[in-house]
Amino acid sequence: MEYNHADLFEGVADAVGERVALICGDRRLTYAELDEHANRLAHHLTDAGVRPGQHVAVQLYNGVEYAAALLAALKIRAVPINVNYRYVESELLYLYRDSDSVALLYDVEFEDRVAATAPEAPKLGHLIAVGGAAPSIPGAVAYDEALKAADGTRTGFPARSADDLYIIYTGGTTGMPKGVMWTTEHLLFAFWNPTLPRPAKPEDVVEMARNGGPLVMMPVAPLMHGAAQVASWISWFMGATLVYTRRFDAADVWRTIAREKVNSLTITGDAMAVPMADELARGGYDTSSLLAFVSTGAIFTGTVRDRVQGLLPNTIIMDRFGSTESGSTAEAVAGSTPEKGLRFAPDVADVTVLDDALRPVEPGSGVIGQVARTGHIALGYYNDPDKTARTFPVVDGRRWLLTGDIATVAEDGSIAVYGRGSQAVNTGGEKVFPEEVEAVLKGHRAVYDAVVTGIPDERWGNRVAAVIQPSGGGGEPPSPGDLDAHCRRELSGYKVPRVYAFVDEMKRSPAGKADYRWAKQVAEGAAEAEGAR
Known part of the structure; x- marks a missing residue:
């Protein structure tokens, strides 16, 4: 084996075939x-x-x-x-x-x-x-x-x-x-369930599954997203029962949880958590079996997390950090949120932050670098050797993955993540990370969803712009003035959006990933319309 x-x-099928x-x-x-x-x-x-x-x-x-x-x-x-x-x-x-x-x-x-x-x-x-x-x-x-x-x-x-x-x-x-x-070996270990001991040999995986309890696990994201695929393997290698819904529908998810007595649920950030919380708040669902509610692969804002916890007071809420290239690497530190500053505690020793010279950042130094991992990482990108060489550099004979997440290391060893470097908006020499602004905007009671991007500006190079999907329910939609005042209570002035575009429905992938190309086009259109007036 x-x-x-x-x-x-x-091996698992032979051990627990029934x-x-x-x-x-x-x-x-x-x-x-x-x-x-x-x-x-x-x-x-x-x-x-x-x-x-x-x-x-x-x-x-x-x-x-x-x-x-x-x-x-x-x-x-x-x-x-x-x-x-x-x-x-x-x-x-x-x-x-x-x-x-x-x-x-x-x-x-x-x-x-x-x-x-x-x-x-x-x-x-x-x-x-x-x-x-x-x-x-x-x-x-x-x-x-x-x-x-x-x-x-x-x-x-x-x-x-x-x-x-x-x-x-x-x-x-x-x-x-x-x-x-x-x-397959590196994939297995990079996404290994951190609550379980690591196998010393392949046969150990089969024994863990054989001795596993009657656990029922449910990845909600589509299987065309890596998070759902690896969640499926994790379930099977624990000898658990795996539950799918054909497509994401919040009501169907909760009905399935009640019917199949699901114990562990995995979603991808706010795009799934918000409609699920809305549906759960309507009542009528049995969630007594649900022990863990896990988010991974997308931003899970503190406002939304607190709401989910209020609706599921007896369920553990977890926010996991990782990527398709790195595996699942860390868990959010208690009390940290994208709005207040997101900090993660690494699961394994081979996760750190590297500075511009590709040297590990000293904890507490305040030096900014990229989250990086060595050890069990991907081989690279299919048909793209140039991107592979840039993303997986070799330093002193050791191969690293640069995730693109901008971060520093706190004194306690936790990693403070600011956002994706590729999405950062450079406005007048200052970097603005969309994730931070999006989290603040989604804390406004009249905002259902938000995506932040940069659009060209003659004076500043770029200016911050936000695409907003207002909350439904018949309430008053937010005005740009309302959102501006809300953001200025939480953010430095240069981070506050200068342009707002309002849409009936946000464009996201089935797994909840923001479409930043689309958001930029929408924001530019709103800016042009505003200038024409």
């Missing part, structure tokens, strides 16, 4: 059933010509088929590729081509976009349609029919390695998405 996700899942591994809607599969299901898909992919090292794209909503696709690809030493199901044709074509995918599983809801783009991706030779009637794309096969004809055993699968590749595409808010490459 290797530190390989397919090896480990098969346990329920996955629930989605009215579908429930035990570990043994999910293993057999994935075996059938793996054999079908092999029969279709997919070979070790080749890439299998997955353009699906959450469900049994997505979980099986991850497992099946790894079983035959192929590489699963996550596809954002919101992508339009040009973005899809870029991803199909950039990832060099040779096969694609897609939900029939996306068939028009797939039909328009797949023929333009020369390596994409095999299409599998999930759901609906017979696929309309020439040469595509129906998922259920493909599995009926396939072998459900593990016969003939190649021996796997801890160095087998796993790719997660990430980003796309400021540029086209990039494929983050991991070995």
